[in-house]
Amino acid sequence: MVSSSSVPGTEPRKVTIHDVARSAGVSRQTVSRALNDKDEIDGTTKQRVLDAARALGYRPSRFARGLVRQDTTTIGLVIPDLLNPFFTEVAAAALEAARSRGWHVVVYDTADTAEEERGTLQVISSQVDAVVGYFSCPEDEVELFTRGMPVVLIGREHRTARFSSIRIDGEDGVHAAVAHLVARGHAQIGMLDHDGRAEPSIRREWFTAAATSHGLDAGMVVGADQSADGGGAALRTLLTTHPDITAVLTFNDIIAIGALREARRIGRSVPEELAVIGFDGLQLGAVVEPPLTSVALDTRKLGALAIEQVARLLTGVNPLAADDLVVRAELRLAGSA
Amino acid sequence: MVSSSSVPGTEPRKVTIHDVARSAGVSRQTVSRALNDKDEIDGTTKQRVLDAARALGYRPSRFARGLVRQDTTTIGLVIPDLLNPFFTEVAAAALEAARSRGWHVVVYDTADTAEEERGTLQVISSQVDAVVGYFSCPEDEVELFTRGMPVVLIGREHRTARFSSIRIDGEDGVHAAVAHLVARGHAQIGMLDHDGRAEPSIRREWFTAAATSHGLDAGMVVGADQSADGGGAALRTLLTTHPDITAVLTFNDIIAIGALREARRIGRSVPEELAVIGFDGLQLGAVVEPPLTSVALDTRKLGALAIEQVARLLTGVNPLAADDLVVRAELRLAGSA
DNA sequence: TTGAAAGCGTTACCAG
DNA sequence: CTGGTAACGCTTTCAA
16 A cells, blocks of 8 residues: 555664764763763763764664653544544643653554554554554454553543443533523423434434433434534434424534534524534534534543543553543533523 | 552563563564564464563663664644644644655654743753744754754745755735725725734835835734634734724734624624734634634645655655745635635 | 564663 | 663474
């Protein structure tokens, strides 16, 4: 697939520490000392070595160095789509948490395809010490490739989990959202769910439970494509079949933003004539008009928690139990509901 | 799930290929063969080795492996703020381009601080084969730490460049934007520039040139904080001092989106009473209402070009010249102007 | 089919 | 302050 472009003879042999040593007329040891800023070296010698190194364009091999001093930790961060603001936020949070530990993070964007995901799995184990992220393929497969390497799944809404996984608990948040709407006098509440996956989302289940507990019809749900356009289209569909709906919850903020836009287009003012509540609490929700009310997730905590668990798994001390690997979503009021 | 003993000080010595070999009663290379799916091995032996490896929780050292077969390329991607949608898009593009080459990408988010940038520079050279990204510190410093490693700067709007750098050329795009506004009858056009850096931005220079060439007042410029709120505040300031302004260009889309929101708040309809044109052409511009007209950059091309140049630098064949390392911005009409 | 030996490029540990 | 020598963990010859 990828042709390794190699013009014969152009490939310059890699300059090693040995070459520098010879060029500077010292031993490899001394070169190492000069380059690593050790004390036990004469100033003149050091300068001579440094000059030689520069002249030769020498760069130490990260592999050789890593082999001998086993102190660098690199984790692999696997996300389905960096352009999806939710994953962007999680990634940023994970990067920050990793950086504070001095870790390096290799990021893999699987483009939401099983193929890329598989490709990533194949290569990742030879590049990192642990994996954090999101996989949609069967856990067996993930386990197969990651071997004994620590794996922390983020926000995977699955029931079984052989790995550590950070669970997102939106039950209370969604309940609060529905309660809020009811308190505002809404009696017909719909939902724009996530389309695509086979089974109904767990977020929908939360909605169903909350609506039911308030004695509402929990059946006014349509699937939406995971995009703003998808949210708009879904809202249109929903209002066609259920014209008396006055409020909608959505699978996530992207869909909610699309619904917001659609509402404006069809002339229903928000929140007066249509209340909209998203899910995720993205920063993006603050730039739309009106600002989006959302069942908000603390994405920084999400990322930080994942990295924290990786750290524990890596050292083998006190890994967090499933009950502690939870991030709870909370209703965050803004202008749209 | 195997939990390694969680007693402090019990840090288990790393399992090496040697341990597996001994456990399976074979030599090290036989283990290597089994693990790497080579043909020259008996099925039974292979299974025995695999079992032993699994039982011991063996994972090959990526350093040792990398040392002996030098075939993996890892590049470092340095960005100021992953949460800034512009950099998100660039990062996604770079990831995609790197992935298509089978490269790994270590991402560093410098949080827009000189300190983190410096920290990154210190460690990056020992982790990657080349660097792509954005630095705000003096180029001398960058050079000092990156040694002879290929470095490609993205969209750095500086005049001097000792490294390869992808230049963003918005001159024609901004000219087209101003021409468009003039054609629509706008005679008072302001700009919301980027605040913060010392010198005026090059984007402002483009605006000045374009406005002047149309015989307009190019002096109606205020600085804006790089955020939606900043854009809103800046618009307010601008309209206070120049109430007759009917159109604004902005340093980037984030600021423009803030301006859009502010316009709605103060009751000026867009584009009828105030035309707004952003810069960058972010996907984000499509979800606001009205959709944002923008001098758009092809961020995918930006990322792809950077990776392409890294590839050439790495192999040493035909590196692109400065003239080819340019991404031109183009006016993309939408609803806001 | 398997094993012994020779590196890969670097740093750590002792000598001098 | 400097230089041998021995790892580090793995893969690649080359023999057996």
